Amino acid sequence: MKKQLLILLFSVIVLNANAQNWGGGIDEQDFNWGFSFQYIASEFKLTRAPNWQDIFLDYEQNNRPITDKLNAISSPISAGFGIGFVMNYKLTKNFDLRSTPTLVFTDRLVDYQYALPSLNVPSDFTDGKWQQKVSATMVDLPLGIKFKSERRKDFRAYLLLGAKYSLDLASGKKVNDEDKALIYKLLKNKKNFASYEAAIGFDLYFEYFKMSPELKVSHSFGDVLRHENHPFSTPIDKAILRNFTFSLFFE
Secondary structure, eight states: OHHHHHHHHHHHHHHTTTSOOOGGGGGGOSEEEEEEEEEEEEEEEEEEOTTTTSOOEETTTTTEEOSOOEEEEEOOOEEEEEEEEEEEEEOSSSEEEEEOOEEEEEEEEEEEEESSOOTTSOGGGTTSEEEEEEEEEEEEEEEEEEEEOOOBTTEEEEEEEEEEEEEETTTTTSOOOTTSOGGGOOOEEOSEEEEEEEEEEEEEEOSSOEEEEEEEEEEEEEEOEEOOSSTTTTTEEEEEEEEEEEEEEEO
């Protein structure tokens, strides 16, 4: 899929190399808008607590052990997608103020590997492995400065630096686990947090619009997990959210 996408983008550049398209007159406008589609790869950068390997004791059942010693904890990359809008204001010939509000649907994963399967955990835990899925429906509100190169026919490269505020619409709704045993508790997002981000992309001009493929990385400023006293939250001291995003903007 990635190879086909690169071939498509290269073909677009070649087909438009011999003539300069109008692009809907977008370069003459002080303000323009559009829409976007995004593919998002997410992971947590985990910092372990000092006692992260300790056996977890059930404080509700006279400190009965409910997990074995934890050998490993990690966060594999998981996929998501987003749809959003583009609002772009031209500051100067080469600098724009840019915002791309986006509705994002994504899951974040955390894997746990225990020394031995415990007798007090669910049947699908018997190999010592357990995975937590942190589901999120986010509204991302970014603001950045876009630095554009000079236009060469129907091509222009750019860099973008900025920050964003994220609000989790699903926080507290799909993860109500108050009546569940400790071994069935879930990891949860904070309801809102901020991130910094950087991107590289290029503008391709067509007759009536402009398309902009973009690669972006974002990093939360701090911990994004709600810390609770259960076997899957206690081993984690801090979880930084890191996103890698491929976007297509149409303006």
